[in-house]
Amino acid sequence: MRISVSSDMDEPVARLLVEELRARGHEVLPHGALRPGADPRWAVCSQRAAREVADGTADQAVVCCWTGTGASIAANKIPGVRAALCTDAYTADGARRWNDANVLAIGLRLTSAPLLREILDAWFAGGPSQDAEDLTNVAHVERLDRDPAAS
Numbered sequence: 758m759r760i761s762v763s764s765d766m767d768e769p770v771a772r773l774l775v776e777e778l779r780a781r782g783h784e785v786l787p788h789g790a791l792r793p794g795a796d797p798r799w800a801v802c803s804q805r806a807a808r809e810v811a812d813g814t815a816d817q818a819v820v821c822c823w824t825g826t827g828a829s830i831a832a833n834k835i836p837g838v839r840a841a842l843c844t845d846a847y848t849a850d851g852a853r854r855w856n857d858a859n860v861l862a863i864g865l866r867l868t869s870a871p872l873l874r875e876i877l878d879a880w881f882a883g884g885p886s887q888d889a890e891d892l893t894n895v896a897h898v899e900r901l902d903r904d905p906a907a908s
Contacts, residue, residue, distance in 0.1 A: 761806035761818040763788035763828065765799035768865045770873060771821050777877055778819070786815055800831045803862075807832035807840065810859050818860045825864030832860045836902035839895075845872070846879035853883030857895045 760783045764771035767790040778785050786809060789795055789802025796802060799822035809815035818840075820828035825842045832840035840860035841852030844867070852858035861880050863873070886892070900907040 758782075758816045759784045759786060759814070761786040761788060761809040761815040762791060762821075763799075763802035763806035763818070764790050764821040764865065765797050765802060765828070766790050766821075766823070766865060768821075770863070770865050770868050770870070773870055773873060774819060774821065774863065774877075777874065781877070781881070799827045803828040803831035804835060807835040807838045807860055811835045811837040816859075819863060820860060821863045821865050823864065823866050825862045829860075829862035832862065837899075839898060843876050843880070844868075846875040849876045849879040850883045853880055854886045855891050855894075856898075857885040857891075 760778055762775055762785050771791060775785050775787065775791060788806045790797040803820040806818040806820050810818045820832050820840065822828040829840045829842040832838050838860050839856055839858045840862050841856060841858040842862040843849040843852055844864065
């Protein structure tokens with residue numbers, strides 16, 4: 758799988774994230790502080806990673822900043838992106854299952870190495886629900902991407 762990864766800081770957790778993804782057999786497309794010379798601002802690098810998901814260059818993305826909040830907000834501004842800030846494995850599983858999230862947002866401050874691995878395990882083990890209510894909700898979000906006034 759091709760995964761865009763962004764971080765606004767060259768932190769140990771961000772470097773471990775790249776190592777973990779590669780060790781799991783994924784191709785990593787780095788952005789921000791993970792790519793020499795790239796713009797490391799969270800709003801910019803998160804948007805670039807998310808855009809690669811929206812345009813099909815990447816299958817998924819992982820965006821990081823100190824809390825993960827800014828990265829998730831910036832990523833969610835890209836139509837077609839459903840970014841989820843996940844602080845634990847349960848949230849990562851639910852984001853994939855119920856929300857069909859295609860961008861994982863991680864906070865660099867509180868994510869330890871073991872927690873990062875648990876989150877990634879849950880994220881990649883999960884897939885979108887086929888439950889009618891979940892599909893209806895995701896379809897509604899997709900309509901909002903096309904027309905924010907949709908009801």
